[in-house]
Amino acid sequence: MKVLHVVTGLASGGAERQLHLLLKHLPERHSCEVAVLTNPGTVAAALRADGFTVHDLAMRGNRDVAVLPRLARLIRAGGHQAVHTHLYRAGLYGRLAARLAGVRPVVATEHSLHPGVIEGRPATRGVRALYLAAERLGTVTVAVSGQVATTLADWGVPAHRVHLLPNGIEARRYLLPPQVGQAVRAELGLPARAFVVGGVGRLVPGKRFGVLVDALAALCDRPGPRDPWLLLVGAGPEREALAALAARLGVADRVRFTGERDDVPELLAAMDVLAAPSAEETFGLTVLEGLAAGLPVRYTACPALESLPPDAAPGARRLPAEAAAWTRALEELRAGPPGARLPQPPAVGHYDIARIAAALAELYDRLGPAPAPVPAAALRR
Incomplete structure (x- = not known):
C-alpha cells in the first residue's frame, strides 16, 4: 500500500x-x-x-x-x-x-x-x-x-x-560507548566529572523544566562530590524565561541549552540522570529513551510505564510534582558513582x-x- x-x-x-x-x-x-x-x-x-x-x-x-x-x-x-x-x-x-x-x-x-x-x-x-x-x-x-x-x-x-x-523506541541506537558521552561533554563545555542532570523535550511550560533550574540552584548551594550542571535538549518559547530564571538564581553558567538536535542518543550519553518533571504526558517517550541509554530516570508522569509491571523499569522512579522532592532525588543521585550505566530494562524491549x-x-x-x-x-x- x-x-x-x-x-x-x-x-x-x-x-x-x-x-x-x-x-x-x-x-x-x-x-x-x-x-x-x-x-x-x-x-x-x-x-x-x-x-x-x-x-x-x-x-x-x-x-x-x-x-x-x-x-x-x-x-x-x-x-x-x-x-x-x-x-x-x-x-x-x-x-x-x-x-x-x-x-x-x-x-x-x-x-x-x-x-x-x-x-x-x-x-x-x-x-x-x-x-x-x-x-x-x-x-x-x-x-x-x-x-x-x-x-x-x-x-x-x-x-x-x-x-x-x-x-x-529503537533500543540499539542508545547503546553507545563511554567515549561518546565524553566527546559530547567536551563539545558543550561540560566538565568531565560534573554531575549532569538532563532534560529532553520542547521548551514549553508544560514540561516544567523550571523545576530543574530550581533544583540546580539548590544543589549548587550544597557541598557534594560533583558539581551539578543542567543540560536541556530542545527548543521552544520558554527558553528565554528559563535562561532568565537561571540568571536570577545565579546558575546561568551551569545551564547548557542545545536547541533543536537530532542526536538525542549521543546527548543522553553525556548525562548522569534523565529528569522528566512534566506532570502531564500522553506517553512519556523521553523516559524510555533515558532508560534505553542506561540512565537512572526520575519522572512525574509516564503512561508508558504505568501500564507495565513495577519491575519493568527498575531504574525509573516516579516523583511528586513538588520542587523539593526533585531536589532531594537529584541530591541522592549526585552522591552515587559517576558514569555508571544500567542495563536496558524490559520496558525498553516491550516498546521496541x-x-x-x-x-x-x-x-x-x-x-x-x-x-x-x-x-x-x-x-x-
Whole structure:
C-alpha cells in the first residue's frame, strides 16, 4: 500500500521523531511519503537523508485553506492509497484532503491529548467540536496510550474507531560507548566529572523544566562530590524565561541549552540522570529513551510505564510534582558513582519500534485500499 503521512511540522519533537522511526521500520510492502504542512525542520532533513520523499506544502497559518487543494492534488497525483495524519492541524486538513482526493482509508495518530488540553493548548468547546467533525471523516484514530484512548472516549469518539498502538523506541541506537558521552561533554563545555542532570523535550511550560533550574540552584548551594550542571535538549518559547530564571538564581553558567538536535542518543550519553518533571504526558517517550541509554530516570508522569509491571523499569522512579522532592532525588543521585550505566530494562524491549511498526503495518493491511470506483459507462451495460 502506498501511504502519505501528513504532519503539521517536522521540527525535532516527540511525535515528529516517532514518525521518522516508524517509517524506517515499516515493512517494505508499504511505501510511504511525507507531506509537511509547515516548518520542515531537522526531522525533514533526517527523513530525506534516509531516502524518504518529503513534500513541503508551505502552509502560511492555521487558516490557510489554500493548502487543501494542494494536498488533495498531491494525494491524487502520487497514487496514494491511504493517508495517515499526525497532530491536530494535519488531522483537520489531511482527513478533508483525503476525502476530496477520493481516498477512504484514513488513519490519524493522536500523539498529545489530555482532557482539557491538546498539544499543549486549551481544548475549548470549539476546538473539540472541530476535532470531532474531522475525526468522523477518518477511518481509525490511533491512541498512543491508554490515557489518550480514555480521553478520546470522554470526548465522544466511538470505541470501535479507536486503535491502541503505543510509541516505540529503537533500543540499539542508545547503546553507545563511554567515549561518546565524553566527546559530547567536551563539545558543550561540560566538565568531565560534573554531575549532569538532563532534560529532553520542547521548551514549553508544560514540561516544567523550571523545576530543574530550581533544583540546580539548590544543589549548587550544597557541598557534594560533583558539581551539578543542567543540560536541556530542545527548543521552544520558554527558553528565554528559563535562561532568565537561571540568571536570577545565579546558575546561568551551569545551564547548557542545545536547541533543536537530532542526536538525542549521543546527548543522553553525556548525562548522569534523565529528569522528566512534566506532570502531564500522553506517553512519556523521553523516559524510555533515558532508560534505553542506561540512565537512572526520575519522572512525574509516564503512561508508558504505568501500564507495565513495577519491575519493568527498575531504574525509573516516579516523583511528586513538588520542587523539593526533585531536589532531594537529584541530591541522592549526585552522591552515587559517576558514569555508571544500567542495563536496558524490559520496558525498553516491550516498546521496541520494530514490533510497533509491524503492528501498524497489520493495521494498514486490514484497512486495505478502497475499491476502485466503477465507471458510469460500465454500470449502464
